[in-house]
Amino acid sequence: MVAIPATLSPSEVPGWDREVDVLVAGQGVAGTCAALEAHRAGADVLIVERASGGGGASALSSGIFYLGGGTAVQQAAGYNDTAEELAKFLLASCDPLDANAAIAFANDCKDHFDWLETQGVPFERSYFGGKAVWLDDTTCLMWTGNEKAWPYREAARPAPRGHKVAGVGENAGAAGMKPLLEKCEAEGIAAIYDSAVVALVQDADGRVVGVKVRQVGGELYIRARRGVIIACGSHNMSEDLIKENLPLLSETSEPLGIPSNDGAGVKLGLSAGAHAVALDGVIPTASIYPPGQLIKGIVVNRNGERFVSEDVYHGRLGNFVMEQPGQTAYLIVDSEIFAYPENPLAKHTLIDGYETVEEMEAGLDLPTGSLVETMRAYNESAHRGVDPRFHKHVDWIKPLDQGPYAAFDISFDKSHYLFITLGGIKTDAMGRALDLKSNAIPGLYVVGASAAHIPRTGKAYASGLSLGPGSYFGRRAGAHAAGANWR
Ligand SMILES: Cc1cc2nc3c(=O)[nH]c(=O)nc-3n(C[C@H](O)[C@H](O)[C@H](O)COP(=O)(O)OP(=O)(O)OC[C@H]3O[C@@H](n4cnc5c(N)ncnc54)[C@H](O)[C@@H]3O)c2cc1C
Incomplete structure (x- = not known):
């Protein structure tokens, strides 16, 4: 009350x-x-x-x-x-x-x-x-x-x-x-x-x-x-x-x-x-940027699916993370754009590095085939400079195909979301x-x-x-x- x-x-x-x-x-x-x-x-x-x-x-x-x-x-x-x-x-x-x-x-x-x-x-x-x-x-x-x-x-x-x-x-x-x-x-x-x-x-x-x-x-x-x-x-x-x-x-x-x-x-x-x-x-x-290059990664939920365009305002992304199943979300990057998130307040942690997308999917305990399919579809259109699913701006699109890969935990109950x-x-x-x-x-x-x-x-x-x-x-x-x- x-x-x-x-x-x-x-x-x-x-x-x-x-x-x-x-x-x-x-x-x-x-x-x-x-x-x-x-x-x-x-x-x-x-x-x-x-x-x-x-x-x-x-x-x-x-x-x-x-x-x-x-x-x-x-x-x-x-x-x-x-x-x-x-x-x-x-x-x-x-x-x-x-x-x-x-x-x-x-x-x-x-x-x-x-x-x-x-x-x-x-x-x-x-x-x-x-x-x-x-x-x-x-x-x-x-x-x-x-x-x-x-x-x-x-x-x-x-x-x-x-x-x-x-x-x-x-x-x-x-x-x-x-x-x-x-x-x-x-x-x-x-x-x-x-x-x-x-x-x-x-x-x-x-x-x-x-x-x-x-x-x-x-x-x-x-x-x-x-x-x-x-x-x-x-x-x-x-x-x-x-x-x-x-x-x-x-x-x-x-x-x-x-x-x-x-x-x-x-x-x-x-x-x-x-x-x-x-x-x-x-x-x-709990902004994933700076550095800006991390916006070229993708953010997925525990079903291995993207749910928002990664180039949006950090408060918009935070709202979407809050609403995901289990409030779980991962930032996925490849070796070309790898960097640690610089926002000291957010406390996003590196979960691990992986040689292949299949290993990453298993390491994050995502449904079999989910992340593989998400990244296949994303990379396929990224090669054409488009993101038909969430319309990420072309400035932030690149295929994530330069292994090894890494995942950061940006979950709502793991990172430090200030509100x-x-x-x-x-x-x-x-x-x-x-x-x-x-x-x-x-x-x-x-x-x-x-x-x-x-x-x-x-x-x-x-x-x-x-x-x-x-x-x-x-x-x-x-x-x-x-x-x-x-x-
Ligand atoms: C770290 C941080 C960064 C932010 N950055 C930005 C930004 O860059 N841009 C932006 O737009 N917003 C930002 N915000 C949000 C923004 O600061 C606030 O929304 C905004 O300052 C609110 O202004 P206000 O005048 O309504 O309230 P306030 O500036 O909070 O002033 C309210 C005043 O009322 C007083 N008060 C409270 N209760 C009573 C009472 N019962 N009787 C008498 N007085 C009372 C308080 O003591 C306070 O002095 C940020 C917030 C934080 C905390």
């Missing part, structure tokens, strides 16, 4: 300790952008943050924002992306609940990139054309999704859209959050830390009019005249939400994030009557929380990873689809709550 906090009625509030126009719960990227827009639209804003400082998982992230439509970085790298192509890609790959919200994001994306830069978020004019999960340098533009994978490459003209802030490594995101947090401070936006929003106050008409805040040694009641914006991050660390929605996650899979991403945002939304969707969306990742949850409260393009029948709950907005915005499943995800739309819809919610029109 998922524990949902009870809402309070205004008559249960012992007295308002403070009154503001817009209250923002959580100061990750979505909350920060919401607060900046609301403040600039003239609202009296208060940020309530549970941790001792702002940043959230956004500051811990790899700092990749999924943006496109012809940003300055894309142009500098020679890519002529357009809002239409970006929208086509998002609609085809993400199947978003609210197509209009996704189209609005695509249409505004180039301007949103400019806005982020104006706030001081650093993006180099540089490009990395290879396959990587994160980069150990400040290079910006990367391919981070399924743009070149089938069938999406046919739905929209592929373009690199991962815009990484100019930080280094797996946690480069701090370089993006620092200037945003500094802007809040410089503009005098009030914030209280070590303060968790634990309940919403809702009047008899269903309007959210304030919150209850817990601090060490006491409680505060804060009235929000125009709106409460929930930006509390994901439910990665919520044991009850994970157990109920993601039973396929294994003992060895581990949530990525911060302790306070415990589903408070989703639960607060639910408490006020909002509807949650896609809570079973997850990005389990990030998707889904959350259903919202509209203004970030307004919606109930089951898509009616807006007055006074309540939910943004960032507490909301279900564009991607619904990890099969459709691209790195950056949290920070990119999260920052954008955060801004829209801030403006709307403050009563301003979205330009």
